[in-house]
Amino acid sequence: MKLLRIKISSEFSSLQEGFELHFRDPFKEGRDTNEDWQQFHPFCFAGLNGSGKSNVLEALSGIFYHLESCANVNQPENFKERFKSQEGKPDAYELAYYIKPKTEKGEYQIENMVLVMVTKKKDESPEMKWQPYPFEGEKMRDVEIVSKEKATIPAPGKNYLPDLIIAYSSGENEILSIPFLKTRLVHFDEYKEAIAGNIDYEKPESNMVYIDYEMSQAVLLSNYMFQDKESVLKPLDKYLDILDIKRFRMNLNIGHQLEKQPILKQFEKTLQKFKNCGTVRFDNGKKLLLDFWVNDDTKEAFRKNFKGGIYELFQAFQVLYTLNYRTADYGAKSEVYGSQGYYTHGKINMPGPLDKTFYFLDYYIQKRMKGTGEIKELLLKQLSDGEQQFLHSLGICLMLKSKSALLLLDEPETHFNPDWRSKFISTLKKSLEVTGSNDIGRDILITSHSPFIISDCLPDKVIYFRRKKENQKEVEGISARELNFKSFGASVDIILEVLFGKRQSIGxxxxxxxxxxxxxxxxxxxxxxxxxxxxxxxxxxxxxxxxxxxxxxxxx
Incomplete structure (x- = not known):
């Protein structure tokens, strides 16, 4: 997908009513700048703390959460009791983007794309329209984004939403993560109702994924089971000195029950696929341990069993992690579902290891040690915070080959050393190139204070956020191009002075x-x-x- 414009028509955090941001000029046949759409050019939101740059990411995550919730049909009853299509956060907005609908076949090409416009007025349900290529002269067409009561298939507008909305925040941005936490709880309750109704459960209905440490383990493992080590995974070797995954253990408490049924009852077919790939198995009826010694045969077994590819494997882990919410009580979940506030931490208690249905143990990687070149086996958790953050970002990008996606990366470079900050954008670019993915299908939004990252972004992709002097509550976002500032290739000192008002190079x-x-x-x-x-x-x-x-x- 490619974002075109967002306008917030109701107050949202520090974004005041009327806040508007134009991401790019509308597509017009023959325009030279259209070539940029097929190249890697992420947006970088820059500005001082409290300037509102993260609020745009939070608004987008809230909007797509609300649209997914409107369109989907497998939500649990306690969610349906709390959710109203007329209420969102933000509650009124306009959003325009280009996307290739899921109903069409073929590669991501300009000719496959449609323009989508979503409008939500205060206290009303959202409305969606779309316009076919070549856009100019074509009529906007209505499409229903709110599913009908008792519908068994999602609303048609679901086909005009991205395959994936992925968020990551190095600073544990709770406001950004709230829609994703709600989504995880919905996934669990979906599974719970599938067990109660004896219905097969294959994958979550929602397309929203938040990458934390646990999900990063699943991302890394999925990549190493399916991607080519000599080409696609080369950036992990080059920048992190990670050569491969050596071994890991899946710990499954199969004795746990849900609705008086074995908790993994509806997941037995997928569980058998994991068993087929394991090296050693221990099963006493209450606990299932699957040990994997990773070699070429192991990877081939995963490819044969998970025929849907890398993302099928990732979604299998996603479901297993979701089952860890079994200890969350009905009242707490209902409170989170209905929450329109900014804080949910502490409302959902996460279980300890004995109460978790699934977690990894003995997750070892092969790493080349700096200086000596010695290859050692290390636990994944032994990587530094900076290494793990770099791994999150690279792993996500490596997995996106055939997906239309919106990536929301909130200050991903917090723990990077200066060298990694200077290489971050170029590394993401190379990671996407080696997967053979097409950049038309994806937009990446990054908030950052790093002048190194800003220096690798084009002026029309650097959005500078500042509070207007005449009204300290009003936030303004303008591109570096509008500032007549050539951000791409600008020195660190110049960026610090122009964008952050820092006229000194020392403390x-x-x-x-x-x-x-x-x-x-x-x-x-x-x-x-x-x-x-x-x-x-x-x-x-x-x-x-x-x-x-x-x-x-x-x-x-």
Whole structure:
């Protein structure tokens, strides 16, 4: 998908009523800039803390959660009691984007795409329209996005939603994660009702995925079972020195019950696929342990059993993780479903290891050690925070080959070292290129304070957020192109000055040591004393300017 425009027509967090953001110019046949649509150009939202850049990601996650909830039909009863199509967060908006509907066949090409426009007015259900290629001169056509009562198939508008809405936040952005937490609870209750009704359950109905540490394990494992190590997975080797997954154990508490039935009853067919791929099995009727020693035969077994490919395997793990919500009580879930607030942490208690239905154990990777080149087996959890964040982002991109997707990455570089920050955008680009995926099917939004990331983004893709001076509550988002600022290839110092108002290249404490009143410098001895005082400080522009000013005094 490709975002075109969003307008928030009701107050949402720091985004005031009337906030509007244009992502790109409308598609027009023959326009030169259309070529950019088929190339990797993520959007980077930059600005000081509290400027509203993360609120756009939060608004988009809330919008697509609401649209998914309107269109889907397998929601549990306690969700249906709380959910109203007329109520959303944000509650009024306009959203326009281009997408290739799921009902059409073929590769992602401009000619396959349609323009989708969604409008929601306050206290009303959303309305969806679409317009076929080549857009100009074509009529907008209505499509129902709210499913009918007692419908057995989703509303037709579901076909005009992305295959995946994926979010990741290195800073545990709770507001961003709330729609995804609600989605996970819906998935669990869907499964619970499938057991009660003795209905087969294959995969979640919603397309929203939040990547935390546990889901990142599933992403990494799915990639290594299906992707080519010498090409697609090469970035993991090059940037993280991860060579392969060596071994892992799936711990399944099969003795757990749900609706007085074995909790994995509706998942037995998929569970058998895992058993077919395992190296060693232990089963005492209450606990099932599946050990996997990973080699070429193991990977071939996964490919034969999970014929739907990498995403079928990932969704199988997604379902298993969902079952860990078995300890969440009905009242707490109902409260979260109906919540229109900003906080849900603490309302859903996550179980400890003994109460979890599924988790990984002994998840070992092969890693090349820096400096020595020695190859060691390490637990995945032994990777640093920065390595795990890099792994989250790369793993997600490697899995998106044939999916239309919107990626919402909130400050993914928080724990990166400067070298990784400078390589982040180029690494994502290479990761997507090696999968052979087409960038027409995907948009990536990144919030960041890193000048390295901003320097790798085109001016019309860098959106600068600031609060308007005349009204401190009003947020403005304008592109670097509108600022007449050439962000792509700009130096770190220039970006810090233009976008963050930072006119110094060193810390405040060090800068105070370089501040002298030159009017008080009367003799050469005074000059020599100052030079001696700053001699043990590192090189910087500020230090060079001070020394140059001292030399110009020509004192005796």
């Amino acid at each position: 405040n404490l060090a800068r105070t040591k370089l501040q002298y009143d030159l009017k008080q410098v009367k003799t050469k001895a005074d000059v020599d004393a100052i030079k001696e005082q700053v001699s043990d400080m590192g090189e910087s522009i500020e230090k060079d300017l001070l020394l140059a000013s001292l030399n110009q005094l020509n004192l005796q």
